[in-house]
Amino acid sequence: xxxxxxxxxxxxxxxxxxxxxxxxxxxxxxxxxxxxxxxxxxxxxxxxxxxxxxxxxxxxxxxxxxxxxxxxxxxxxxxxxxxxxxxxxxxxxxxxxxxxxxxxxxxxxxxxxxxxxxxxxxxxxxxxxxxxxxxxxxxxxxxxxxxxxxxxxxxxxxxxxxxxxxxxxxxxxxxxxxxxxxxxxxxxxxxxxxxxxxxxxxxxxxxxxxxxxxxxxxxxxxx
Numbered sequence: 514x515x516x517x518x519x520x521x522x523x524x525x526x527x528x529x530x531x532x533x534x535x536x537x538x539x540x541x542x543x544x545x546x547x548x549x550x551x552x553x554x555x556x557x558x559x560x561x562x563x564x565x566x567x568x569x570x571x572x573x574x575x576x577x578x579x580x581x582x583x584x585x586x587x588x589x590x591x592x593x594x595x596x597x598x599x600x601x602x603x604x605x606x607x608x609x610x611x612x613x614x615x616x617x618x619x620x621x622x623x624x625x626x627x628x629x630x631x632x633x634x635x636x637x638x639x640x641x642x643x644x645x646x647x648x649x650x651x652x653x654x655x656x657x658x659x660x661x662x663x664x665x666x667x668x669x670x671x672x673x674x675x676x677x678x679x680x681x682x683x684x685x686x687x688x689x690x691x692x693x694x695x696x697x698x699x700x701x702x703x704x705x706x707x708x709x710x711x712x713x714x715x716x717x718x719x720x721x722x723x724x725x726x727x728x729x730x731x732x733x734x735x736x
Contacts (some may be wrong), residue, residue, distance in 0.1 A: 516592050520601035522584040525558070525585040527626035530577035534633030537570035564644025564676050565690035568662075568702065570637035575706035582712035587625075600722045604642055623720075627713050634706045641676065647686035649673040654683050663699050665692055692722045 541563055585601070593599035597610040598684045609613050642662055646655040649672040660666060677689025692698055709711050
């Protein structure tokens with residue numbers, strides 16, 4: 514892949530990540546019921562499915578953020594002699610990144626495509642962790658304050674384990690969203706965002722780290 518490929522990958526994956534997480538956060542704040550109707554058996558109100566929105570927001574957003582951060586890291590390592598030229602130039606073709614206003618633009622792009630996804634994923638994870646867990650069509654209920662998705666409860670009667678709104682109490686376990694099996698939930702819900710954050714941090718480090726100039730080999734002249 515060349516510089517243009519990495520730029521396009523980072524641009525479109527980051528746009529998809531930001532838009533998905535922004536939609537998730539808007540739904541969590543009560544501004545839209547779209548994702549609330551997308552998740553859950555009967556498409557209830559968004560407020561009833563906030564933990565489900567947060568659950569998939571962290572997983573899907575984390576996956577997009579991870580792949581986008583890999584593209585950013587490879588671009589930062591291979592191209593650019595100064596920090597502002599190591600950030601892929603998007604939307605403004607031919608931008609002179611050495612100009613002060615271009616540097617401001619590059620920093621803003623970095624904040625939007627790195628800072629916003631990180632903040633959105635953290636918000637989604639916090640919302641998902643607050644939700645109650647229950648085993649479908651049973652009397653097995655677990656409060657969100659007493660459980661963690663890092664090691665979620667397992668089914669005692671072989672039914673679906675579901676994540677639903679906090680404070681649901683002992684209401685019939687029919688709402689919410691089905692959790693992945695215990696081993697997959699921490700991998701998808703925690704490891705993906707953690708890997709994405711680590712990759713993004715490494716990319717930012719390579720962007721702003723000073724590069725050692727290549728040592729020129731002196732030619733030995735014999736007379």
